[in-house]
Amino acid sequence: MLTIWYLANDAVTEWVVASMNSLRAVEPDVAVKVIPYDDRIEQLCHLLPRWNADIVDWPLSDYDALGETVGARPSARGMFRKLALLGLSDGPNLYIDSDTVILRQLLPFADAWSESGADLAVADADVPQAFHPGPLAQRTLGFNAGFFIARAGLTDLSNLQTLATDALRVVDQFVIENVDQPFFNFVCDEAGWDVRTITQLVPGTPYCTWSERAIDPVQPWIHWAGRSLAYDMSHRELWVRWRLEGAAPAEKARFRLGETRTALKRTVRHLATRRSA
Ligand SMILES: [Mn+2]
Numbered sequence: 450m451l452t453i454w455y456l457a458n459d460a461v462t463e464w465v466v467a468s469m470n471s472l473r474a475v476e477p478d479v480a481v482k483v484i485p486y487d488d489r490i491e492q493l494c495h496l497l498p499r500w501n502a503d504i505v506d507w508p509l510s511d512y513d514a515l516g517e518t519v520g521a522r523p524s525a526r527g528m529f530r531k532l533a534l535l536g537l538s539d540g541p542n543l544y545i546d547s548d549t550v551i552l553r554q555l556l557p558f559a560d561a562w563s564e565s566g567a568d569l570a571v572a573d574a575d576v577p578q579a580f581h582p583g584p585l586a587q588r589t590l591g592f593n594a595g596f597f598i599a600r601a602g603l604t605d606l607s608n609l610q611t612l613a614t615d616a617l618r619v620v621d622q623f624v625i626e627n628v629d630q631p632f633f634n635f636v637c638d639e640a641g642w643d644v645r646t647i648t649q650l651v652p653g654t655p656y657c658t659w660s661e662r663a664i665d666p667v668q669p670w671i672h673w674a675g676r677s678l679a680y681d682m683s684h685r686e687l688w689v690r691w692r693l694e695g696a697a698p699a700e701k702a703r704f705r706l707g708e709t710r711t712a713l714k715r716t717v718r719h720l721a722t723r724r725s726a
Pocket residue numbers: 546547548595672673674675
């Protein structure tokens with residue numbers, strides 16, 4: 450049975466609300482679960498029943514330690530917790546980042562992936578975001594770690610720990626600012642997994658889901674990868690539409706008030722800069 454997974458904490462609840470609202474509009478029945486990024490999950494746990502989603506209470510510090518081994522900055526090590534999905538005994542498991550809005554059903558990708566017999570499915574690839582120039586940059590896909598479908602039991606924690614130690618010999622090639630992305634690609638390369646892209650799985654699907662682009666009519670989701678939730682983000686109107694989907698009038702009013710406050714602050718700052726210039 451397919452499960453769709455997020456990795457989140459209270460710092461990203463705004464993103465989670467929009468992404469899960471949009472997910473439930475196209476996938477009302479599939480199991481949705483969340484891996485806690487860290488201990489800050491009180492607000493998130495309060496919200497999850499809206500989407501019939503659960504948060505897991507697994508011990509996850511060993512995954513943070515993978516990040517420590519390969520030199521990821523302390524505040525970002527929670528990203529490695531998504532790798533726990535590679536060791537689950539049930540599957541398939543589909544992971545998607547919360548800085549997304551889901552535009553189309555995801556089940557067709559999971560079905561096509563199952564039929565393909567592949568180990569892993571990925572979306573956007575961008576080698577320079579995973580590896581500096583060198584052997585790994587030349588031979589890997591450099592996929593973005595914000596989406597994948599993995600079969601059950603692909604690897605386990607002890608294997609990942611061994612690979613993290615092995616990675617030290619090539620870690621100078623890692624774009625470690627992108628945290629888990631180089632390590633995930635390295636693991637894939639070492640393990641020799643059969644990896645497919647969403648374009649290979651469902652022909653016609655655009656390879657790129659980046660938010661900076663115009664939205665393709667058959668694009669499955671939009672991903673604000675590497676972008677913060679900013680007033681001037683691209684396709685903001687789409688994000689706001691899903692952020693407010695199903696919200697009570699009071700919540701909508703609160704959100705709009707926050708927007709107005711942000712706009713005013715920007716204007717004041719802008720005027721202050723002009724005056725001092
Ligand atoms: Mn992302």
